[in-house]
Amino acid sequence: MTIIDSHCHPQFSQYDQDREEVIKRALDTNVHMICVGTDLEMSQKAVELSEKYDSIWASAGLHPTEVSEVQEPTRAAYEKFIKHNKVVAVGEVGLDYYRIKDKILQNKQKEMFIEFLDLAMSNKKPLIIHCREAYDDLLKIIGNSKISGVIHSFTSDFKTAEKFLAKGFFIGFNGIITFTDQYNEAVINTPLTRTLIETDAPYLTPEPYRGKRNEPSYVIEVAKKIAELKNIPVEEVTEQTTKNTLKLFGLND
Numbered sequence: 318m319t320i321i322d323s324h325c326h327p328q329f330s331q332y333d334q335d336r337e338e339v340i341k342r343a344l345d346t347n348v349h350m351i352c353v354g355t356d357l358e359m360s361q362k363a364v365e366l367s368e369k370y371d372s373i374w375a376s377a378g379l380h381p382t383e384v385s386e387v388q389e390p391t392r393a394a395y396e397k398f399i400k401h402n403k404v405v406a407v408g409e410v411g412l413d414y415y416r417i418k419d420k421i422l423q424n425k426q427k428e429m430f431i432e433f434l435d436l437a438m439s440n441k442k443p444l445i446i447h448c449r450e451a452y453d454d455l456l457k458i459i460g461n462s463k464i465s466g467v468i469h470s471f472t473s474d475f476k477t478a479e480k481f482l483a484k485g486f487f488i489g490f491n492g493i494i495t496f497t498d499q500y501n502e503a504v505i506n507t508p509l510t511r512t513l514i515e516t517d518a519p520y521l522t523p524e525p526y527r528g529k530r531n532e533p534s535y536v537i538e539v540a541k542k543i544a545e546l547k548n549i550p551v552e553e554v555t556e557q558t559t560k561n562t563l564k565l566f567g568l569n570d
């Protein structure tokens with residue numbers, strides 16, 4: 318049974334010493350992955366990994382905390398990645414008002430998100446969205462756009478999740494749910510048919526590995542926690558979330 322880590326960063330420098338082994342550990346346990354870009358360089362590296370491994374796909378995007386005041390024109394640079402056959406999404410892109418308090422930069426994030434939303438729509442690719450403490454602004458920008466995607470690393474209540482579910486989005490949960498009860502209500506109430514699992518490795522290591530660097534093979538811990546909260550077998554969680562990931566990103570796995 319294949320599991321897909323729908324959001325991880327094996328291209329990051331944290332894996333420079335042992336990237337091959339980390340990827341092998343995941344593939345050996347049938348964990349496939351979507352390697353998510355966060356800027357031009359990391360999107361390029363994600364594409365390179367996707368070319369090297371059949372079971373790794375890539376996405377290209379600019380993380381909201383990487384948005385700078387004088388942002389270079391980005392569209393053409395990213396468009397070249399978006400057209401690559403292993404690039405399955407635009408992202409991660411979005412808004413982060415938790416880490417970026419500066420109003421000018423927050424406005425720049427909005428401007429960039431609008432541009433990436435348009436890029437995704439015109440290339441018919443789903444969005445991988447990063448959002449922290451900016452859900453209302455994000456919803457406003459998405460408006461009634463006919464766009465699909467995932468709200469990755471979801472950290473709000475079910476009332477907020479519902480607004481994204483109503484727009485057709487999937488909700489992505491990761492290791493956070495293994496070490497806090499804060500999002501249990503969102504996990505329990507989000508239909509399994511609209512749930513994705515992810516690690517966001519190298520960050521947000523799940524229990525029982527807290528304190529260690531995260532890696533894609535740990536994604537099973539997220540599935541186990543969802544199974545526990547929903548009181549269903551873990552196989553049901555892995556099977557359905559894999560189906561969801563294949564469907565959202567149009568993968569043939």
Ligand SMILES: [Zn+2]
Pocket residue numbers: 324326353409517
């Ligand atoms: Zn990420």
